[in-house]
Amino acid sequence: MSKCRAILETVDLRKTYRLGDVDVEALRGVNLRIRETELAAIMGPSGCGKSTLMHLLGAMAKPTGGRVLINGRDIAMMNDGQRTEVRRKQIGFVFQKFNLLPILTARGNIEVARTIQGTARGDGHDEHLAELLRLLMIEDKMGRKPSKLSGGEQQRVAIARAVVNRPAILLADEPTGALDSKNSEIVLNMFRELNRKFKQTIILVTHNPELAAYTDRLIEMRDGLVVHDSNPVGDEEISTLVI
Amino acid sequence: MIFASLISRPVRTLVSVLAVALEVTMILVIVGLTTGIAKESGRRIVGVGADILLQGPNSSYMLALSSGTLPVAIGGKVKSDVPGVKAVAPVLLQTNSQGGLDLVYGIDPVSFEAVGGPFHFLDGQMFSKPGEIVVDDLYARSKKLRPGARIELLSQTFTVSGIVENGKGARLFLPIGLAQEMTGAANKATLFYVKVDEGQDVDAVKTAIEKFLQGYKVTRMSDLMSQMAPSKIPGLEPFLRTVVFIAVAVGVLVIFLSMYTTITERTREIGILRSLGASKTYIVVLIFEESIVVCLLGVIVGVFASKMVAGTIVKVFPTLIVTMTAEWYLKAAGFALLSGIIGSFYPSLKAAKLDPIEALAYE
Numbered sequence: 091m092s093k094c095r096a097i098l099e100t101v102d103l104r105k106t107y108r109l110g111d112v113d114v115e116a117l118r119g120v121n122l123r124i125r126e127t128e129l130a131a132i133m134g135p136s137g138c139g140k141s142t143l144m145h146l147l148g149a150m151a152k153p154t155g156g157r158v159l160i161n162g163r164d165i166a167m168m169n170d171g172q173r174t175e176v177r178r179k180q181i182g183f184v185f186q187k188f189n190l191l192p193i194l195t196a197r198g199n200i201e202v203a204r205t206i207q208g209t210a211r212g213d214g215h216d217e218h219l220a221e222l223l224r225l226l227m228i229e230d231k232m233g234r235k236p237s238k239l240s241g242g243e244q245q246r247v248a249i250a251r252a253v254v255n256r257p258a259i260l261l262a263d264e265p266t267g268a269l270d271s272k273n274s275e276i277v278l279n280m281f282r283e284l285n286r287k288f289k290q291t292i293i294l295v296t297h298n299p300e301l302a303a304y305t306d307r308l309i310e311m312r313d314g315l316v317v318h319d320s321n322p323v324g325d326e327e328i329s330t331l332v333i
Numbered sequence: 334m335i336f337a338s339l340i341s342r343p344v345r346t347l348v349s350v351l352a353v354a355l356e357v358t359m360i361l362v363i364v365g366l367t368t369g370i371a372k373e374s375g376r377r378i379v380g381v382g383a384d385i386l387l388q389g390p391n392s393s394y395m396l397a398l399s400s401g402t403l404p405v406a407i408g409g410k411v412k413s414d415v416p417g418v419k420a421v422a423p424v425l426l427q428t429n430s431q432g433g434l435d436l437v438y439g440i441d442p443v444s445f446e447a448v449g450g451p452f453h454f455l456d457g458q459m460f461s462k463p464g465e466i467v468v469d470d471l472y473a474r475s476k477k478l479r480p481g482a483r484i485e486l487l488s489q490t491f492t493v494s495g496i497v498e499n500g501k502g503a504r505l506f507l508p509i510g511l512a513q514e515m516t517g518a519a520n521k522a523t524l525f526y527v528k529v530d531e532g533q534d535v536d537a538v539k540t541a542i543e544k545f546l547q548g549y550k551v552t553r554m555s556d557l558m559s560q561m562a563p564s565k566i567p568g569l570e571p572f573l574r575t576v577v578f579i580a581v582a583v584g585v586l587v588i589f590l591s592m593y594t595t596i597t598e599r600t601r602e603i604g605i606l607r608s609l610g611a612s613k614t615y616i617v618v619l620i621f622e623e624s625i626v627v628c629l630l631g632v633i634v635g636v637f638a639s640k641m642v643a644g645t646i647v648k649v650f651p652t653l654i655v656t657m658t659a660e661w662y663l664k665a666a667g668f669a670l671l672s673g674i675i676g677s678f679y680p681s682l683k684a685a686k687l688d689p690i691e692a693l694a695y696e
């Protein structure tokens with residue numbers, strides 16, 4: 091087996107929410123490594139901690155315990171500004187509810203991401219965007235507001251927005267959860283294409299077992315722990331040292 | 334992004350812009366009106382054409398306007414005994430409070446014109462019969478008067494004999510003899526206007542008059558002008574400060590409310606921006622920029638509205654003057670922007686402090 095790099099790694103990752111005087115242990119020691127260019131699916135029953143894990147992998151929150159290493163840097167040690175920078179430079183998010191800005195057109199939504207990330211002009215970004223829009227088949231929908239797009243189209247705009255700046259990792263939390271089966275299939279095929287064409291590392295959360303067919307690897311969770319992994323990354327496979 | 338946000342909430346944007354416009358209009362019109370009136374009365378006094386103003390001890394031009402306390406004879410003495418004096422004109426001041434507050438000059442036309450040059454009659458002529466009065470063009474326009482018209486003044490009825498060009502001290506002129514009779518101050522005057530001989534040093538004549546009439550108040554007209562500047566008028570500065578403060582407070586509250594309510598409305602949007610990697614500073618700047626745009630639009634609307642209001646005021650009340658200077662345009666714009674910054678300060682911090690995950694989950 092050729093040596094590869096773990097782009098994302100968690101070590102004994104814990105997250106506890108405080109609800110009044112009750113502690114909810116959403117993650118209870120997750121150890122996970124994700125390879126670069128991998129398309130992995132996370133499955134598990136409702137409330138098992140999938141979204142919580144995605145938020146931590148995406149530097150949206152601080153863990154209660156353990157480590158989250160994104161490209162070797164531990165976000166547990168970071169302040170809000172540093173985590174924001176990680177999100178800006180390394181992460182793309184796709185949500186179940188699309189989360190497009192309703193006041194902007196499809197193009198406006200993508201432009202906002204480019205402005206925030208400082209890639210509005212040049213450096214081949216425009217060609218990359220054009221290619222993306224072609225792949226996602228939404229080139230002719232760019233002038234429309236989200237309210238004038240179907241759910242499938244909205245989600246494809248959201249995907250374009252998430253990857254327009256070539257993030258190291260694309261995180262998608264139930265991306266087909268709000269779509270019918272036909273649109274789900276279209277969107278899943280797009281993830282597959284993104285992964286093949288642009289070597290995009292993607293982690294998907296889903297409730298849909300059929301999704302396994304689209305992915306390289308299936309990770310199952312239960313009660314805040316990983317209980318099964320179809321293709322785990324062993325120590326011998328890791329080439330980079332983790333601090 | 335900013336314009337899309339403003340356009341997507343048209344009513345809120347419109348109301349905020351109008352509120353800022355109101356703030357700007359309030360400042361410009363009230364300041365313009367008060368300084369305009371102050372400047373105008375200063376201009377009118379200079380328009381008399383005298384070099385020196387002679388008043389009794391302890392009197393001020395702004396206060397104690399109507400008291401006939403000086404013997405008219407003093408004027409003649411000054412003219413004959415003080416070298417360099419060309420002419421002296423006694424004036425008895427009265428204020429008419431019927432239908433507005435107007436200054437009435439009781440004058441002797443011959444000496445008054447000797448001091449300040451001839452009146453310029455636009456219509457009619459100088460009073461000659463008892464009960465006649467001369468008014469200036471602005472007063473005539475505001476009361477729609479023509480020669481021969483009758484007016485009620487100082488509890489008497491007068492007939493307008495002529496209309497003169499404005500700018501000669503007062504808007505209304507009566508014979509000094511009549512004025513003395515009306516106030517029971519026979520042979521008395523409130524003040525004297527003095528003209529010095531051609532080529533005479535005004536300061537030297539002023540000193541000579543001071544020596545001649547010990548204790549009297551002798552003022553150069555050019556000094557009086559600066560005393561009449563708006564900043565010298567008692568109570569005007571605090572009044573203007575209060576107006577500006579109230580206007581800015583209105584602006585601050587409206588911007589605050591407008592921005593504060595959108596933050597709640599836009600919680601999800603802020604969460605989305607944060608998930609895309611927008612920093613807290615980005616969110617703060619976004620809210621600030623939006624309120625600045627609202628304020629700038631408000632300034633533009635406010636400046637136009639002020640011009641319209643000022644135009645209407647001057648049309649309806651020709652005796653009023655609204656002076657809007659470049660300085661006050663800038664100040665009003667500055668105050669509007671200031672209220673935008675103060676008003677969006679807390680809302681923008683609140684927006685930046687939102688937790689990204691909770692904001693995204695907000696319904």
Ligand SMILES: Nc1ncnc2c1ncn2[C@@H]1O[C@H](COP(=O)(O)OP(=O)(O)OP(=O)(O)O)[C@@H](O)[C@H]1O
Binds near residue numbers: 114115134138
């Ligand atoms: N902000 C929060 N405060 C308190 N408890 C929370 C919070 N967010 C999540 N939880 C709890 O943490 C646990 C894990 O939640 P999480 O959203 O990660 O589950 P999930 O696997 O994504 O579920 P689903 O499939 O329904 O989306 C749940 O028990 C949930 O109730």
Ligand SMILES: [Mg+2]
Binds near residue numbers: 140141142263
């Ligand atoms: Mg979830």
